[in-house]
Amino acid sequence: MAKRSNGPGERISEAEHAIMEVLWDRNPISAAEVCDAICAERDWSIPTVKTLLSRLVQKQAVGTEPEGRKFLYRPLIARSDYVGGESRRLVDRLFGGRAAPLFAQLAESEALTDDDLSEIEALLREMRK
Amino acid sequence: MAKRSNGPGERISEAEHAIMEVLWDRNPISAAEVCDAICAERDWSIPTVKTLLSRLVQKQAVGTEPEGRKFLYRPLIARSDYVGGESRRLVDRLFGGRAAPLFAQLAESEALTDDDLSEIEALLREMRK
DNA sequence: GGCGCAGGTTTACAATCGTAGTCATTGCGG
DNA sequence: CCGCAATGACTACGATTGTAAACCTGCGCC
Structure with missing residues (x-):
């Protein structure tokens, strides 16, 4: 390959x-x-x-x-495709494909603002429904 | 530079x-x-x-x-430092430094398992406390 | 006691990337 | 009608990366 x-x-x-x-x-x-x-x-x-x-x-x-x-x-390629691909690549490479550790990492390095937290909470509620 | x-x-x-x-x-x-x-x-x-x-x-x-x-x-460098740096770089480059869109992106591309969701929920609760 | 082997150091070399110059064409302003 | 400026194509060139061979040196084995 x-x-x-x-x-x-x-x-x-x-x-x-x-x-x-x-x-x-x-x-x-x-x-x-x-x-x-x-x-x-x-x-x-x-x-x-x-x-x-x-x-x-x-x-x-x-x-x-x-x-x-x-x-x-x-x-010719959608931004969301690119962004999705890159994100996935990162998650795969650094976190064994699991997103939770990424999240934890961002949390730990204080890369999450309060706004982020709220938004994510909202998204979670959405998805859980 | x-x-x-x-x-x-x-x-x-x-x-x-x-x-x-x-x-x-x-x-x-x-x-x-x-x-x-x-x-x-x-x-x-x-x-x-x-x-x-x-x-x-x-x-x-x-x-x-x-x-x-x-x-x-x-x-000589801690894995968490490297991983944190790379994560941040990605978030900066693709999501204007905001983590929420990253999360949304992963959600959309189905890169989030149920386990991920649960863990993230738990983390959120932790941080919110 | 010489030789091969383990292991580090140097050199190599093609592909990609960042950054830009040169060349050729062609339509526009005068 | 002609030269110029805009524009795409081609060329350039050093740095980084991926991948590895060549080389040198000293230790342990025969």
Whole structure:
């Protein structure tokens, strides 16, 4: 194995993920617009954005549609899928697939605000019903 | 910036993490013993393990103590610290630092077993008290 | 007492990643 | 109608990662 090339399967890197966030937020948009959205924040130049976009297109995480003679980009994978996958990966890798220890960990490291607690309680009630 | 060399600060990679898990499980142990523990599972050879161990030593994630004329390795960072850091990174990157959405995500992707739910409920009660 | 073996150190090397420059094209403003 | 600016494609290049071989050294065995 080692190389899954199944559909939208290649892993998305950190920098690429930043691009994805922009696209999830607003799409379809042009490379220039993507840059407008993050170049300042991440201190990137347009070429960098273009490279990342191409790589995402290769990985089939992003699709293009011609608009005039330029491209508009749009995500091909849903944010919830990505986020779900990454979360699961973490839980699998660090907590043997069990979510409770993750929760305990976050609790212990004080990464849980009161708001979080309330929301989670609410969710729990929802699910338990 | 770009290169934090603060204390035990360099990022630990996936493969390196596998080594760490072995060390957290049992330490101090020799390179050979580490290999005994994972070489089969990950299909690695001794040289690979040695390389990863050296890198971890460089990164100050693992310490050595001479035993006879060989080394015994032991982790220098606590598993809970690593796990906490990684969890937080994920929560920051994907959920804007809020844990509740992570929880919701796991719930939605059915990554939560009934046991998880019960445990989390228990934890919640604990914390709320 | 020389040799192989265990074990650490160095070197290797391809793939991915972060970051960006160069090149080619083409439509637009003048 | 022509050069320029925008834009996508290609190239670059150092760092990290995964994976491992080559090498060196000293200890124990024959």
